[in-house]
Amino acid sequence: MKKKAAKNSSLSTIATVTVLVVVGVVAIITLFGDNFRKLFGASASALAGNDEVASAPSPQLLQKKTMRSFGSNDAYEGSPPAAAAPAPAPALAVAPAEPVTAGNTHVAERPNPFTLTSEDTLSTFAVDVDTASYALFRRNVNEGALPPRESVRVEEWVNYFKYRLPTPEKGDFHVDLEGAPSPFTSGRQLIKVGLQGRKIGKSQRKPTHLVFLADTSGSMGQPDKLPLAQRAMKLMVDGLNEQDxxxxxxxxxxxxDVLPPTxxxxxxxxxxxxxxxTSGGGTAMGDGMQIAYQHAAKNAGPDKVARVVVLTDGDTNIGRNQSADAILESVRGxxxxxxxxxxxxxxxGNYRDDLMERLANKGNGNCYYIDSEKEARRVFQEQLAGTLEVIAKDVKVQVEFDKVAVRGYRLLxxxxxAIADQDFRNDKVDAGEIGAGHSVTALYEVELTGEGSKVATVRVRAKTPSGSEAAEQSFAFPREQLHGKLAxxxxxxRFATAVAGTADILRGAPQASDWSLSVAEELAQGAIDGMEDREEFVSLLRRVREAKLENVSSGRTTYNRGY
Known part of the structure; x- marks a missing residue:
């Protein structure tokens, strides 16, 4: 009887505490409900580049807030005018983190810090044309979830989209520089560094020797895996020349070995x-890579393209070479x-985004994620030349900021x-590749001193596809080239700024703790320019932002993963 009485007493205490907590939460929401909408608001003058600071969540709130789902699609007071109501979409939720297993110990890189020029004036990095991170974000949102923070890579979001960069008049690429006031942080500027690779026609392409390495394990049996991979391979074959x-x-x-070179x-x-x-069995990726590379190496040469194309859900659990490091070591030669x-x-589910990105980076290639046949056509038809043929390898960018003009900077x-500053001119250090027609865009957040005539010097260093020594170009960015207003x-x-800002917010970058999704949405909306992929981004961003607003206004805030 004493045990039963004690149990009933404990249950009564728990119930009482639960009621008090609920009442407290409701009281807080009632008391401060009028101010919640300010968490994601911003004014038009902030967008125009004026000094007004956009209303945004405090760092403490943003680190705690996340949203699980939302119910109604009612308009929220203070939000930008919404477009015509789309078909009902699944409620957004935080995507679960992938379990850490053997070989899956990838840890998200910490966002670049804000660096004072008094301590370091140089920023050096390798170019990146991968786009998998953005396609994963789209897939997550379309299925009612936010992407895991560790899957958000700002550069892959920005470089997913097309920009009107001038084509190079000579050489392999053109460098384009632009700057304007930041719409997110009052008193700071954003500088865009853009590289546009030269384009080549189908008849100008080098003879191509492809080796498809297709994952046919049991996990690939779903409609969005092997069947979609089969369609992607056929699209790629359709775009090849007869001598390929x-x-x-x-x-x-x-x-x-299903088919020899054909x-x-x-x-x-x-x-x-x-x-x-057909699909079935385990996953011996490492063993398959060995065979595929052996095939490709037989046709490698300075005047040929020899490329392995791995199509997989990224899981690897059988075979001698299971980890990314082991697989890379086996094909290094x-x-x-x-x-x-x-x-x-x-x-x-079991998609290994970290493994796919590392393999592509070390394999002098590119990493894509295919979430639909439309994306397959984009990668394997519209951008086939860039997917296949490298026009410049080991491409490095180094930006030197002028101490007189710049107090500090941050690369988004x-x-x-990242590459060590002293390795910029070390041609033995591996860097990124640019394919035919590919563009690369990077954004810096910069705080100016108000003095000096030159903001920065941008240097680009690259090798020809078969070269061993790099050539270097240098471009000055004078203060007079900065726009007075972002408008x-x-x-x-403006669009690249909106995309980078959104990615920085969703990955929880500390420097973006007071940035606003509504600023990003309004900025992107005004820079669509009739482009379908930009319009799609605005639609996805609107769903994310409105879900957050609905979650906060209804009091369904949860505390997980910092969203």
């Missing part, structure tokens, strides 16, 4: 082999012979592409 060749290797519990003109034979693929790599990700993104900047500058 394609080989097909698969891996599951074991590796299988002329791309034999589409019926290639398509039949692709269509015959082939990479040095000129074989390049594309990693193409599919599906969710590129954390895992005067190009639509490309």
């Amino acid at each position: 060749t394609v080989a097909l290797v698969t891996y599951a519990g074991s590796v299988r 002329p791309a003109s034999e589409r019926t034979k290639l398509f039949a082999a692709i269509d015959a693929l 082939y990479v040095q012979e000129g074989v390049t790599l594309s990693t193409i990700g599919f599906g969710m 993104g590129y954390e895992n592409r 005067d900047a190009s639509s490309d500058m």
Whole structure:
């Protein structure tokens, strides 16, 4: 009886505490409800680059807030005018973190710090043309979730979109510089560094020798995995020239040589082999990489493109080489012979985003995520030349800020592409590649002193695809080139700023703790310029922001992952 009485007493205490907590939360929401809408608000004058500070959440609130879901789609007081109501979409939730398993110990890079020029005037990084992080974000939002913070890479979001950068008149790329007041932090400027690679026509492409390495393990059986990968491979074959060749290797519990190098003109034979693929078994990625690279290396050369294209959900749990480091070590020699790599990700759940990105970076290639047939067409048809053919390798960018004019700076993104300043002119240090027609954009947040005539000097160093010594170009950025207002900047500058700001907020960058999603949305909305991919971004951003507002206004705030 004493035990039962004690149990009833404990239950009564718990119930009492629960009621008090609920009442307290309701009271707080009632008391401060009128101010919650200020957490994500901003004025038009802030967008115009004036000194007014946009209303935004405090660092403490932003570090705690997240949203799980939202119910109604009612308009929220103080939010920007919404477009015509779209079809109902799933409520947003925080995407669960992938479990840490053997070989899956990737830790998100800490955002670049704000650096004083009195301590360091140089910022050096390797270019990056990957776009997987943004495609993953889109997939998450369309399925009602926010992306895990560690999957948000600012540079991949910014470089997903097309910008109107001038084509190079000579050489492999053109460098474009632009600056304007930041819409997020009063008193700071944003500087955009853009590189546009030269474009080449289909008839100008080097002979290409592709080796498809297709994951046919049991986990690939879902409609958004192997079936979508098969369509992607066929799209890529359709874009090849007659002198190009394609080989097909698969891996599951074991590796299988499905098709030897076959002329791309034999589409019926290639398509039949692709269509015959089925899923089942484990995942021996490391073993498959060895065979695929051996095939590609036979056709590598300075006047040829030899590329391995891995199509997988990113899981690897069987085989001698399981970790990314072990896989990379096993193919290092082939990479040095000129074989390049594309990693193409599919599906969710066990997708190893960290593994795919690391493999692409070390394999002198690119990393994409395919969430739809539309994205497959974008990567394998519209951007095929850039996906296949490298026009410049080991491309490094170094920005030297003038101490007189600049008090401090911060590079948005590129954390895992950082290069030691002293290695900028060390041609033995590996860096990034630029494909034909690819563009690369980077943004710096800068605080000026109000003095000096030159803000920075931008240097770009790169090798030809078969070269061993790099050439260097230098570009000055005078203070007079800064726009007085953000509204005067190009639509490309404004849109890239909106994308970078959104990514920085969603990954929880400390420097973006008081930034506003509504500022980003209004900025992006005014820079769509009829581009479908930009319009899609605004739609996704609106869903994220309105979900946050609905969550806060209804009192359904949860405390997880900092959203």
